[in-house]
Amino acid sequence: MTGDDSARAHSFGAVAAAYDAGRPTFPADALTWILGPGRLQILDLGAGTGKLAAVAAALGHDVVAVDPSEEMLSVCRRVPGVDTMVGAAENIPLAHASVDAVIVGQAFHWFEHARALPEIARVLRPHGVLGLLWNNYDTVVPWVRRMHRAMVGEDHLAGGDAFDPMPILLQSDLFAGVETARFRHWHDLDRTGLRQLAESHSRVAVLTESRRESVLEQVDAIYDSTARPPEPLRMPYLTSCYRTRPSDLANYQRTLDAPLAPPL
Incomplete structure (x- = not known):
């Protein structure tokens, strides 16, 4: 991780309130696709203010x-049913083999993957699942593209902030059989909410x-020229999802390291 990336990664605590107010939730059907049926013990890793954790708790997990970030978690603690x-x-x-699933919303690209993937494999149970999710702006919509340009600048616009974890997962010997899916959803914002969304963006926070x-x-x-109050401005998102499970090697290594942990 470069110095600039590190600064961006550590910028969220200072904008925790704006992050919680401006950022969208995640589609429940996306999380259901990752987790499947049944009540599970779940780790939301890099949970931030609990946007994804709240969806998982609402589904009964x-x-x-x-x-x-203690600042981010101070907001997350308001979410019912989440430790x-x-x-x-x-x-x-967490202990070895202590959770059925690890879910990561909007955070996997900040991890040091060479260290994080073994840790994720360690805490997962043998048939557990790792789910990665990103909410990406649908920049086909002209005003969304203008906003994205304002936040990231022309130099970064071509590639956007989209991150593809597939090469990292495929190169790891700890996970196998990566599946992908994409879900569309919308986030309703007023003028203040759109500003808070921009404030929560890491490239803006470090300026x-x-x-x-x-x-x-x-x-x-952009809001003033696009919105039609009192109707909310609907920000369109495409949620990219990745689902994978520990490899046989990861399961074998876990049994060598420590016995299975009791339920949380």
Whole structure:
């Protein structure tokens, strides 16, 4: 991870309130596709303010949310039915084989994968599942593309902030059989909400105050020229999902490391 990436990765605590107010949730059908039926014990890793954890808890699962930011977790603790722990993907504060699923929403690209993937495999039970989700702006819509350009700049617009974890998962000997799916959903925003969404973006959060305010003024202008109050402005998203399970090697290594943990 570069210095710029590290700064962006650690920027979210300072904008926890804006992140929670402006960021969308995740589609319940996407999480159901990852988890399947039954009540599971789930780790939401890099949980942030609990957007994904809340969906899992609402579906009836037992959820523990882990994040390195105490500021983010202070918001997550308001989510009913979710336990929280401060911790990192590279050093998960849970026992061997203690969860049925690890889910990661909007965070896997921040992990140090060489350290995080063994930790994820360690805490998963033998037939557990790893699910990765990203909410990506649908930039086919012109005003969404303008907003994305305002936040990330022309240099980053071509590739956007989309991240493909497939090469990392396929190169790992700890996971096998990666499946993918995509789900469409919308997030309703008012003028303040759209500004908070921009404020929560890591590229905006690390800007100087004057440059950040310039970006936010552009976002306000986009809202003013696009929205039709009192109707909300509907931000369109495409949620990319990846589902995989521990390999035979990962399951074998886990049995060598430690006995199975009791239920949480």
